[in-house]
Amino acid sequence: MHDVKAIRDDEARYVRGWSSRGLAEAEKVVGDIVDVDRQLRAVQTALQAAQSRRNDASKAIGQAKAQKDEERAQSLMAEVAILKAQMDEMFVAEGDLGRALKERLASLPNLPADDVPDGADEHGNVEQKRVGDPASLPAGRLNAPKDHVALGEALGMMDFESASRMSGARFVVLKGGLARLKRALGQFMLDMQTIQHGYTEMSVPMLVRDEALFGTGQLPKFAEDLFKVGEEHWLIPTAEVSLTNLVREQITDEAALPIRMTALTPCFRSEAGASGRDTRGMIRQHQFFKCELVSVTTPEQSDAEHERMTRCAETVLETLALPYRRMLLCKGDMGFSAQKTFDLEVWLPSQGVYREISSCSNCGDFQARRMDARCKTAGEKGSRFVHTLNGSALALGRTIVAILENYQDETGRIAIPSALQPYMAGATHIG
């Protein structure tokens, strides 16, 4: 959500920002917003003047009645009756214009930060660094490393058929060692973020209402990506929704910032726009677990926090010795609410490519405005919007994929990364 005053003050900045994100006719969109805003304020001013007169008259009526001056009361009431007709019109106009303005503002994405590179799609993303050497892992010695589906099914621990019989496509059943691996990864990731990185573990609702999803930016534009449950609830597509909304409609003491929270939750996505993509395997599922990080900061802190959060996610990959690279997303490839995003991509030897496994975004005050989340210094006057950040550390399904593929040997046996062995009752291998 955008501050209409800021748009009014610097139209060019918004035209630039939105067109760089691929919005057609940004100039027209901005001009339209400014125009609606101007009309709205004109109506407001006129309406408020009329209300002021009505309030004065109503007081005078009260006094006249108290003094038994019925004649004067009647003449005042006649005056107000005329005024009311005008006010009704203005009131309707104010409501219409206000809604029109909000609708426009709510459907426009965040502006990219200044240091975000230009680009229309993922080809414009900029690689920032590569960490880890794929050749150093067991799969690095193989000529034709298998993909995770082949590995998992050969182990008898990954069953897409059973899942599809009960739930359809994009679900999986894990069994035995792989089911345990999923659980181990969740524990491992939560422990790392809470014990080493100072995040507070949270257990949060997985069903939320419209307002929460509006706050983080999934609604109103992306309803088709979500699952709706019953009349008024949605399944969360990420714990970002539940964690970030913890500060909605709150004024947080700045001394308490930054707030760092983590939660391990299932995530539910309809993948409506992805039909045909990643249909094989566990890469793109309707349901997957994710260890999510959310930070709430002051405006001054968010840039440094973004780097810190990304490092907290990278540390998970480094501790599992999984090779990855960090990408700075270009303007055209960022999500709706982000002003700057780093993606972490993990090496998948079967495909010989890096695939997204984490996304860490600084949303600035974009989400805070949508959910009215403020902060203030105790004792000082005035509040301002907090900044919110979120990152995956990590998505469990894709981590399983990466471990299977990178830690396979020629027999299809999977070595367990040493950091994970304590969480696997000391086992060194699966299979």
Add this chain to the structure above:
RNA sequence: GGAGAGGUGGCUGAGUGGUCGAAAGCACCGCACUCGAAAUGCGGCGUACCUUUACGGGUACCGUGGGUUCGAAUCCCACCCUCUCCGCCA
């Protein structure tokens, strides 16, 4: 799911149609008193928006959204939330 009670400013809490944005107390800030502090006294102390060069002026907000009325914290309707009891349930 059924029955009942209730949602007022940072907190407690008065207020059932006419200077109510809202008494009072607590908390907080300033001043006075004091060497200093406590106590006491005096004053201040919500948010958002519109408007104004500025000083200021105005509008809205008493859970949310509608309605009645010249006028609503107060009356009516719907919804949300909290609490108590009953039923059901992991």
